[in-house]
Amino acid sequence: MMLEVKNVQKRFDHTEVLRDISLNVQKGDVVAILGPSGSGKTTFLRCLNFLERADGGEMVFDGEHYDLHKATRGEIARVRKKTAFVFQNYNLFLNKTVLQNVTLGLTVSGKMKKQEAREVAVNALERVGMAGHLDRYPAQLSGGQQQRVAIARGLASNPEIIYFDEPTSALDPELIGEVLSVMRKLAEEGMTMLVVTHEMNFARNVSTRVMFMDGGVVVESGAPEQVFNHPQSDRTRQFLKNFTEIE
Amino acid sequence: MNERLWNILVDSFPKLLGYGVTVTIPLTVISFALALIISVVVALIQYADIKPLIPICRFYIWVVRGTPLLVQLYLIFYGLPSVGILIDAFPAAVLVFGFNEGAYMAETVRGALESVSRGQMEAGYCVGLSYMQIMRHVVLPQAFRTAFPALSNSLISMLKGTSMAATITVMEMFRQATVINGRVYESLGLYGEVALIYLMFCTILTWVQHWAEKKLASYGGTKA
Ligand SMILES: Nc1ncnc2c1ncn2[C@@H]1O[C@H](COP(=O)(O)OP(=O)(O)OP(=O)(O)O)[C@@H](O)[C@H]1O
Ligand SMILES: [Mg+2]
Numbered sequence: 001m002m003l004e005v006k007n008v009q010k011r012f013d014h015t016e017v018l019r020d021i022s023l024n025v026q027k028g029d030v031v032a033i034l035g036p037s038g039s040g041k042t043t044f045l046r047c048l049n050f051l052e053r054a055d056g057g058e059m060v061f062d063g064e065h066y067d068l069h070k071a072t073r074g075e076i077a078r079v080r081k082k083t084a085f086v087f088q089n090y091n092l093f094l095n096k097t098v099l100q101n102v103t104l105g106l107t108v109s110g111k112m113k114k115q116e117a118r119e120v121a122v123n124a125l126e127r128v129g130m131a132g133h134l135d136r137y138p139a140q141l142s143g144g145q146q147q148r149v150a151i152a153r154g155l156a157s158n159p160e161i162i163y164f165d166e167p168t169s170a171l172d173p174e175l176i177g178e179v180l181s182v183m184r185k186l187a188e189e190g191m192t193m194l195v196v197t198h199e200m201n202f203a204r205n206v207s208t209r210v211m212f213m214d215g216g217v218v219v220e221s222g223a224p225e226q227v228f229n230h231p232q233s234d235r236t237r238q239f240l241k242n243f244t245e246i247e
Numbered sequence: 248m249n250e251r252l253w254n255i256l257v258d259s260f261p262k263l264l265g266y267g268v269t270v271t272i273p274l275t276v277i278s279f280a281l282a283l284i285i286s287v288v289v290a291l292i293q294y295a296d297i298k299p300l301i302p303i304c305r306f307y308i309w310v311v312r313g314t315p316l317l318v319q320l321y322l323i324f325y326g327l328p329s330v331g332i333l334i335d336a337f338p339a340a341v342l343v344f345g346f347n348e349g350a351y352m353a354e355t356v357r358g359a360l361e362s363v364s365r366g367q368m369e370a371g372y373c374v375g376l377s378y379m380q381i382m383r384h385v386v387l388p389q390a391f392r393t394a395f396p397a398l399s400n401s402l403i404s405m406l407k408g409t410s411m412a413a414t415i416t417v418m419e420m421f422r423q424a425t426v427i428n429g430r431v432y433e434s435l436g437l438y439g440e441v442a443l444i445y446l447m448f449c450t451i452l453t454w455v456q457h458w459a460e461k462k463l464a465s466y467g468g469t470k471a
Binding site (some may be wrong): 049061077081085089092094096097104105110137139150180192 | 364366368369370371372373374375376377380384385388389394465468
């Protein structure tokens with residue numbers, strides 16, 4: 001098992017946002033996390049990367065055990081080194097070029113030589129089809145291009161797993177495809193990914209597993225055919241029904 | 248214009264300009280550098296929420312903004328000697344100008360820091376950077392760019408404000424004009440002349456500001 005998450009709990013003020021979320025991920029798994037707005041999907045992902053500090057829960061990641069509530073700085077650094085996070089609104093460094101966005105982490109925190117970092121970065125950018133825009137600034141790119149650069153930034157550190165939080169939700173409809181196809185390619189190459197998404201086609205056709213959350217609990221999880229075709233719970237059925245109606 | 252006045256103006260011009268270049272401008276530059284350091288430190292303390300130091304920053308800003316610059320100058324230069332603290336006129340002026348403008352600039356810098364989206368910080372953490380590294384490579388450069396126009400305005404207003412140092416005996420450009428005027432009694436001509444030199448300095452600064460803003464704009468609009 002590459003990632004085992006147990007009993008993640010998180011509350012904001014007086015609302016319980018996550019109640020005992022658990023999840024097991026094998027190497028090469030692509031887990032699609034579905035659920036209505038406010039169900040805690042983002043919070044869950046953020047807890048796994050310590051962008052949010054969970055109130056309880058543990059994680060075994062890459063053979064090491066972590067307490068999600070009490071993890072030390074060193075442990076947090078170790079986790080972040082082996083993971084990448086792709087945000088809904090890209091969060092590219094606005095004052096850095098495409099190339100610098102990808103190399104910054106490598107040279108500053110990874111202490112990589114400039115030339116080597118450049119090669120790694122160009123390679124990562126090639127994988128997302130953005131190596132032709134090395135010297136552009138984020139503001140000069142479309143949303144889809146920015147998101148692809150953000151994915152390359154994540155890839156450059158050679159992560160064990162990539163977390164995606166609604167990577168296409170901020171995009172104009174005509175730009176969604178280019179990002180999804182990059183993600184599909186990564187999935188085919190065997191990259192382990194946790195993907196919060198509202199893209200039902202992606203969840204159905206690319207993911208190896210679907211996890212449906214509502215109200216801070218995992219309502220249902222299983223193979224995509226099973227969850228989509230034979231949902232066990234009414235809430236899942238209702239959610240999927242609303243979605244197919246929208247689509 | 249009569250010939251006497253013309254001669255006075257022609258004689259005094261290089262003198263005034265000389266004091267401008269050798270006193271007013273250094274006074275401005277040194278005071279501004281001090282103000283910049285103070286403002287960044289104060290703004291960072293507030294941005295990073297360093298709790299024990301925040302009341303001190305608030306107090307400092309409150310006092311400086313609530314008292315007139317002229318009174319501050321008098322207090323430091325004429326007032327402090329009576330408790331045994333003697334500061335020469337020039338450094339006294341630097342201290343007052345630096346701490347005075349620093350309080351206003353701190354608010355500018357803090358606003359600029361807070362305008363940098365939180366996502367920049369989070370993205371930095373996710374690629375393995377530390378808080379300090381993110382501040383240095385990502386947040387501060389973006390904040391500086393946002394703050395640049397307001398900071399330039401502070402610099403320009405400080406340049407003009409240094410004329411107040413005349414009141415605590417600093418022999419800068421304006422005081423030199425009053426000294427010459429004391430001999431020749433040509434207030435309109437001399438003060439007009441000195442106004443013109445200030446105008447010239449400020450115009451040059453404005454040009455430099457516009458040029459620098461264009462350079463800084465190279466990475467495009469700041470997006471939320
Ligand atoms: N920093 C915060 N402070 C207080 N409440 C928060 C905070 N972040 C999230 N919440 C609350 O926690 C709940 C879960 O939020 P979360 O963003 O994880 O949901 P989500 O499933 O990602 O929803 P969406 O599909 O809209 O992105 C929501 O009710 C939200 O209002
Ligand atoms: Mg969310």
